[in-house]
Amino acid sequence: MTAVQDAVGRPPRAVVGSEIDVDERIFGAAFDGQVVRRFAAFVRPYAKRLTLAMAAVLVFTLTQLAIPLIIREAIDGALLADAPSRSLLAVLTLGFVAVVAVNFAANYLQLTIVGRAAEHVLFDMRRAMYAHLQRVSLSFMDKTQVGRLMSRLQGDVNALQEFLETSVFAIGDLVLLVGIVTVLLVLDWKLGLLTLSVVPALFAVRIVWLPRARKAFLRARETSSLVNGALAESINGVRTVQGMSREGVNFQLFNDRAFENLQSHLRASRFAQIMVPTVDTLTGAAMGIVVIVGGNLVLNGSLDLGVMVAFMFYIQRFFDPIRSLTMQYSVMQRAMASGQRVFEVLDVPVDIRDKPGARALTDADGSVEFRDVTFGYAAGQPVLKNVSFRVESGETVALVGPTGSGKTSTMSLVHRFYDVWSGSVRVGGEDVRDVSQDSLGRTVSMVLQEPFLFSGTVLENIRYRETDASRETVEQAARTVGAHGFIMRLPKGYDAILEQRASNLSLGQRQLLSFARAIVADAKILVLDEATASIDSYTERQIQRALKHLLKGRTALVIAHRLATIRGADRIIVLRDGEVAETGNHKSLLAENGLYARLYAMNYASFDDMTKDDLNGSR
């Protein structure tokens, strides 16, 4: 259906945005007890306020109901009575004013309290999710895209806010509906019943209408998220788009998406608007009934004229609550689907937590030991098998091995990003599961391969962990890694603002900053995942120099890719398929003529990209 094609009419191998963004369900069941119960826990803190709001809603509804009644009294009691009474009219007018004043107060209260409470519940839920995400296991974060989490943190909580807000007002609508029916029947039950006979017709129409309309509304939402996804993708990849001159093709593809979006919204609008004349016709019919039947009753003398007028007022208001109540149904469906996603996040187990009474790791000696460690991410697929080794305090150990040999897992375990399946990881002689995570974090510092920096100044980034570190400390750290020079060349030096993902710095400079950050954190044990190649030789020379300073008096476990680093280590542990294959230093390992010697002879810059053949074959 795409209009984009080449001279011979073939479509391109191209899309903008991706259909899989849509697989998140938008509507769920209208009622999900589990979701409502969980949601209630977030509403509870606002229970008192919401009760007050509910009371305000009731009062508001009652005043709405009272107004036609006052008019009725005025007509029948003051104007058309046998003895027309000016003073009764005055009293009724004053009553009207009083009711209106109460109506104002109740209206203001219900709107602000509900609006604010719903807003606060939204912020609370977002905070709860965000706080939970700070603690959940990293394996969950590994598999989940940031974009998806963001849509939960923003879109889904909004749906729940809307649900809370409309629920309270829906109760008001319900009361208004019941109130109007009651008043009509009390005023004159025969006329009341006749007038209400149009209601079943409305329900019948809506039952036929709803499923079709919902499909149209759903499609409209889907196409919106498709078009937004396509826009986001093109913004994120704009450099590639321009570099590859894809603007023209992309624009046409985007146009297709946007046009489909337009069409589906217009279709949804047709469905929504068809209800307008339906409701108007039924209202007209109800009024017609009042005019004919009510009029005749007045003629008979069996109905007061004021009652007929009151009926007219009620009928004009009557369909509003029915309309909003049927709309409430899809709000609920949306909320249930969103709620499930929100609580799904909140239910991700936090499997790494402090034991009750976990000790602080204070006077640890800086040794790291793996005792018979077996670990994996998926059941039945261990990544590390019975790994044992010990790094003495102050020693530098290089971990080497091909991709998938378990180096990164080993490093993650030292910091207890995950818990082992069996065996134990010991830092300073203590099992990492017995000490508090906070103290572990102060003892072990990590430098990750990908130098992730946050928006903010250079200063803030370097003292990321030690937020109260002084400027001098920060500068000292920057000097140690040789970052001071380029920082001073930035427009505002240490107060220069880093752009998103620090894109105003080169990869090498970002790496240097992440080193400085580790230095300021000043931990006894340093776990370092060496960048495969992002650091150029200059920076690397500085880093090698800085590392020597940094490692002095520290224990270091380094995932090493560069021979320089590997050769500089006190000891080398060679991992293969999750097991320790060899241990020794550069010379002794070469002499052993095993895996390390083979890797070395391959002349690889890093051991990561080795193929199975390389590993198994002799040279």
Next chain:
Amino acid sequence: MALRYRWRLAIAVPATVVAASLQVLIPRFLGKSVDEAQGFLAGGSPASAASAAETQAVLLTTALLLVVVATCRGLFTLLHNYQGEAIGQSIAYELRLAYYDKLQRLGFGFHDQVHSGDLIARGMLDIEGVRSFIDQGVLRVIVLVLLLAIGSSRLLSMDFTLGLLALSFVPFVGWRATVARLLLRRTWLKLQKRMSLLTRVMEENLGGIRVVRAFMAQDHEMKKFDTASDAARKLADRRIGIRFRNTSMMTLAYFLAMALVLWVGGLKVLGGVISVGQLTEFLAFMAILQAPVRQVGMIVNAIARASTSGGRLFEILDLEPTIQEKPGAPSLENTAGMLTFEHVDFGYGEGAQARQVLFDISFTVGRGQTLGIVGPPGSGKSTILQLIPRYYDVTGGRITIDGRDIREVTLESLRRAAVVVQQDPFLFTAAIENNVAYGDPWADRYRIAGATEAAQLHRYIEQMPMGYQSLVGERGVSLSGGQRQRLTIARSVLLSPAIIAFDDSTASVDAATEQRIRAAMGERSQAQTTVIVAHRLSSLMHANEILFLDEGKIIERGDHASLLAQRGRYYDLYRLQMSGAEVAVDPPAAYGAKVS
């Protein structure tokens, strides 16, 4: 813009007028029926059968008219609502296209400075804000004004004083609406800023979650979140306060006007000036206004939001791309690939922010030749490459291809001729083959496979369960850094550009694979001009000329042998790399064919 929807407006506006006129008829019929019934009662106690039948007949006609009028009103309302929404949606559609087009055209300089999340938020929320402004703001205001105008002419002609009283709330509502609009506009502006900040905090935290964990910085991150979140919440509270305070005040004014009508109208009925039916008509008309008056608050909110949204959108739409084609520029066809930099200077930013990064760069490289560029980080190596396809314009000197200034030819032809293989590969969430064929979506299978073979990726892709259909990118299978780089190489190779520039794009590819890539590209590079920026000297020491860059200046130049002979910075670097890793001390024979 709205002029383009002339026929939709031609339907919507008269439909609104008709609907409003019909709406005003309804209270009139109601009043009439009340008068009929009451007139009969007052007409005399001996109710003659004839007059009763007459009255009944009038009631019946009135009832039928009511149904017909109500139905017609509904139909005309449908018409104007639908056309109105269609206008809103169509404007949103056009804005969306314009915005998309503009963002694709705005150059690297713009995208360097603006947060992508912010651009996405504008494209999603602000376009929606403008649309709902047309739909909920403009159209509802028109309905309300028409209803008031038509209704008041009827009311004033019936009874001038009473009509004035019935409308007395209008100026108050207008005043409150203006005040609320101004206040809300200010709050919306701030709120939108705060929300983007909050989004950024969350996005960064989740993206950098490993760093957060590694430094046990959860508490610090929560504090950052709370600061941003609380600030936003305070504004949200304020917005709710302003909005609903005014909404309820407007309703109050409306009801008080109704009380006045009841009082004065009642007195007039008592004085015999008007009938009960006329009073009913007054009150019924006011009842019709209740819903629109309540909506004024919503309208004001939509207008306030839209004016800030519109401002944010047009801020982008009004920008002129800094990289512009000359009118009538010819395209660059069949180039010989002779690339020349003549005394090129370049700096980022303007005015006080300006920062010069390149000084007096000159070189020439031709077809079949390779230029290598090395230097410390921040020395301007990548920048040189970004200038070739005009991602940025030079600030001094000029760049020519085949002797023609690149500012004199069309951008598209220039970028077809000169392709930079970027350092940070971006993959689109799509099939691998779509990603490889990104620059030429009509490339056939063989060309795609040829490109991936050259990039040493073909075998790997074939092993994947879905082969070339495998989904990659943010939502697809994850590729290693080296594989991503090879995919970007394949993407560029597919285009067979006259000039190909590698921006350290084999950094994550191991040396052996890099050698194979170079061997595979050997034949192609005969017909191409190649520029290589690399940190690993083995990647570029076969080049015909190597520039050594420091702080934006060329400080050494020559081929590998002559640079070694100079015993300068290049020599130092070479020594450093060779002592660290004893890789490729002698360039293997497979290194790209040298052409002198």
